[in-house]
Amino acid sequence: MTKIIFSHALVFKLTQSGRILTPGGIDNNYLRRFFDAGFDDIYLLSRSSVSDVEDVEGYRELENVNSFFLSKYTGGYKFLFSYSFYRDLYKLLKNDSLLIINYPSSTGLFLILFAYLFKLPYVVEVASDSDQYKEKRFGIVVDVVSNLLGKICIPRAVGALYVAQFLKDKWNCNNGDIVSNVHIENISSAKLFEPKDGKYVVTTVGAISYRKGIDVIVDEFEDLSFSHKIELNIIGPVIDEGLKQRIDNLKIHNVDIICHGILKRDEVISILDHTDLYIQASRSEGLPRSVIEAMSRGVPVVSSNLPGLKGIVDEQFQFRLNQSGSLKKIVSEVLSSREILSKMSVSSIRVASGFHIDFTRLKRKQFYSNCKNLIQ
Template identity: 25%
Template sequence: MNVVVTLEHRFDSTPDGKVWTQTTFTHSFWQCYLEVFDHVRVVARVREVPSIPDDWKQANGQGVSFIAVPYYVGSWEYLLRSPQVKSTTRIAVGAKDAVILRIGSQIASCIQSLLHQSGHPYAVEVVSDPYDVFAPGAMTHPLRPFFRWLFTNRQKQQCTQAMAAAYVTKQALQQRYPCANYSFGVSDVELSSDALQIQPRPLCQSKSTWILIFVGTLAQLYKAPDVLINAVAICVQQGIDLKLTIVGEGKHRTELEAQAVGLGLKDRVCFRGQLAAGDTVRAELDQADVFVLPSHQEGLPRAMVEAMARALPCIGSTVGGIPELLAAEDMVQPGDANGLAQKIREVVTNPERMAKMSARNLQKAKEYKSELLYEQRIAFYRYVREQTELWLKQQ
């Protein structure tokens, strides 16, 4: 049996038919699916390009193919291309396919409405929370309140009607988007052995300049890099010597760069752009002293887990799955630049606290080792296959 999986991730395709990714969802990601299914068909946005950088990784290959949804970024581009998107998704699912929709996702919503009409069963992997994605401060779109209502209720309906649900959190997403059928929480973050540091970071008493690092998309502001830049400015005004590395790319980069310049932080904030996953990002994490992710919304943030695996002290906000990762004293309310500045100051001026955070985070990250999550994922995929086969027999 084949399985169709929807993704919101964006890919590039070269003339030789290969599909590429700079960060996640490489070909190896799908091996767990292929333990249960004969073939994986990925439905996602794919852009045709003449070539790709040398450090990109192939996403398709043996057992994995793509249905290319017309490429768009943001709600306005989606509206312009929605007829083509809907036309493509209409033929994505075969009569005998199993279906797993990663939500929230506009592509998933297009397919789910067709499945619901035909009674074709589907499962969901709940990876984000639209209620927080469209929260005040997370974005400035004029239709933000309407989108928040629409997409939150749509995701609740999708989970209610799903035959099974896998959540990336242990309880946060389950509470808002319950599934009455088979469900469980298992992170989609899987750490290989080389991603984990061997020891926590040593106690450091002598540093004068502290390097903060943020890793996340700049396509929207729901990970709050703007709030972090404001917090850094407050700390610098109070005499704390900080530098900030921002890893990520997107349409808001130009305004964030202007924000840093306007606050007198031109020489303190370094925009590294989008970096290839793996060693390149780890090298940036290893050079930093504190990882900061003051998001307005999260599922379970992959970037934070990867930072914890490098034994980095981490500061986050009290949203989504972050409270499942960090101690309460290492979090702040979303959107509070003053509170974030105070938390940063508390951490970097207390070497003993940083050493304890490092040790705790490294230990916590070990819960996300690939081999510990493997069997849970396999059980979920087997259930999806068995229930789809049962439905087919009844037709």
């Protein structure tokens, strides 16, 4: 029997009846890749807490997953400092199993070093760059450590999956492939553009925070001179209360800013279907799912010039984060031409098609089938 030990840093909930509840991100569709490749059992290794109720709002049940690690090592990160945890993990990995490490993550830093030192079979799913930690306390130290471990350990992995080419270039593994965790089930058609009610609708999805660059959008729009009215939708939780307060107090000519907070997926899709331009202004990101979601609805996309977005967003529609006025110039140019918007819409559909679930599922199946053969 071949087993997968899938590690992550999410907090899963265990109910009294033994159900495993996920807050999202890692769901049954995500874990399906391992069953597709012929693995028989999945052990979930992550943080966990015990729930007093069987159903938790916002959580969904995981199916056909072994809760051994979740049940035995409940709580926060303390299991990472437990001798018995590493003993249990070592025994499993020596018995026809493969460890999947989500990297870079707090859990992943410990596990990749452990697997490397003891020459255990592991695969790395590289989801983002190590610089995602820079804004956090001691983030620069974590960035340096995760970057170093990536350079040392990922080349020695059984295989590695990357969400973007620049991550493969940074931490290369010979048995590596590029396939995003984003999967699209439905792809719309290219849009026709005409200001509705005399206004254009612009949308961004992401927490109101410095990392997501919401302040960049607000700064550029505050100085935007445009003939049509603009409705600017910001969808996501509030991380920076000061920035949210500033947005609430802003009064920009011809621009109405609407902060929606957290919305359900179908509500987000509904807004995207009425959106004329999507903006991703992140300062740090791998490949944002929201960009591909917007593209799948035929929405033109303007983004910051992050490495993870190269090849996804046309270079002429990527603005420089450190250059004031760069975003404003592109937005003005794009919204002034229905021809440009139409061409961008066609490009969005083309890019999104490469993320259709049938295509990504096949690539993951081939990758993990190959890894399974290698460890056997």
